Amino acid sequence: xxxxxxxxxxxxxxxxxxxxxxxxxxxxxxxxxxxxxxxxxxxxxxxxxxxxxxxxxxxxxxxxxxxxxxxxxxxxxxxxxxxxxxxxxxxxxxxxxxxxxxxxxxxxxxxxxxxxxxxxxxxxxxxxxxxxxxxxxxxxxxxxxxxxxxxxxxxxxxxxxx
Numbered sequence: 001x002x003x004x005x006x007x008x009x010x011x012x013x014x015x016x017x018x019x020x021x022x023x024x025x026x027x028x029x030x031x032x033x034x035x036x037x038x039x040x041x042x043x044x045x046x047x048x049x050x051x052x053x054x055x056x057x058x059x060x061x062x063x064x065x066x067x068x069x070x071x072x073x074x075x076x077x078x079x080x081x082x083x084x085x086x087x088x089x090x091x092x093x094x095x096x097x098x099x100x101x102x103x104x105x106x107x108x109x110x111x112x113x114x115x116x117x118x119x120x121x122x123x124x125x126x127x128x129x130x131x132x133x134x135x136x137x138x139x140x141x142x143x144x145x146x147x148x149x150x151x152x153x154x155x156x157x158x159x160x161x162x
Contacts, residue, residue, distance in 0.1 A: 003036065004036070006018055006022065007057040011056055011057045011059065012056035012057065013056075014055075015029065015030070015050065041057075043055070043056050043058045093128060094141075096128075097135055098141065098142060100119075100124055101138060101139060101142055101148075102162075105158065105160035106160055109160050110151065111158055112156055113156040113157070113158065116135075117132060149161055
């Protein structure tokens with residue numbers, strides 16, 4: 001909105017002037033300008049937007065729609081949201097895997113690695129498909145937290161402690 005308000009004073013501005021007037025970062029300003037250029041509200045002679053690019057208001061702008069949605073989410077916002085969501089999902093899944101391992105080991109007390117993997121996969125397939133490396137990481141975390149230990153003499157057997 002701040003960018004569009006700048007065109008009340010003049011029909012064309014350079015990107016550097018818009019940046020100084022709106023106090024937006026260059027990256028954010030370029031994304032906003034691209035949205036406005038895509039909707040054909042603004043015009044630009046160059047393909048790539050640089051600091052010296054002149055952007056002008058399209059005075060012949062016509063649209064059949066009564067309302068035009070210029071509130072399109074910016075690419076960086078979408079990426080950051082997706083990354084945060086994936087991170088949260090991964091953390092939740094780790095906790096689910098750890099809980100499943102503890103439940104299984106509480107019942108069995110001692111269990112071989114392959115049997116533990118199979119039972120964890122079987123318990124969690126209704127929610128998601130856990131990967132073998134993620135299960136191994138969770139077993140290591142539980143060993144560090146002293147919920148499990150490796151049985152002496154056989155390296156692939158775990159014993160429940162807590």
